[in-house]
Amino acid sequence: MNLAIEELNSLKQPIDEVELNRAKNILKMNVLMAMERTEDRLEEIARNFMTFGDLTFHQYCEKIDAVTSSDINAVASKLLSGKPTLLVTGGAINMVSSAADVSR
Helix, strand or coil: CCCCCCCHHHHCCCCCHHHHHHHHHHHHHHHHHHHHCCCHHHHHHHHHHHCCCCCCCCCCCCCHHHCCCCHHHHHHHHHHHHHCCCCCCCCCCCCCCCCHHHHH
């Protein structure tokens, strides 16, 4: 939990252009590799058509390329601005940080 919060906090700072471009390229590669199979592409196209009316794989890449460091900073700040909501399941619930600890 602490590591996840630290990572989100670090996303509130400006992101180096080289690191941002590397992350964008990795994301585009993952999206396109996930669509290698015809069945997967067809399912994704159908889902996008139902949701957005149209969204092609080229548009995916364009939208990924359009993301800026300030966009990521704004989302991270918004995520960390409110009080946390915790949902815990399993047997070791006593090992989970409290909401107050997470807030700090």
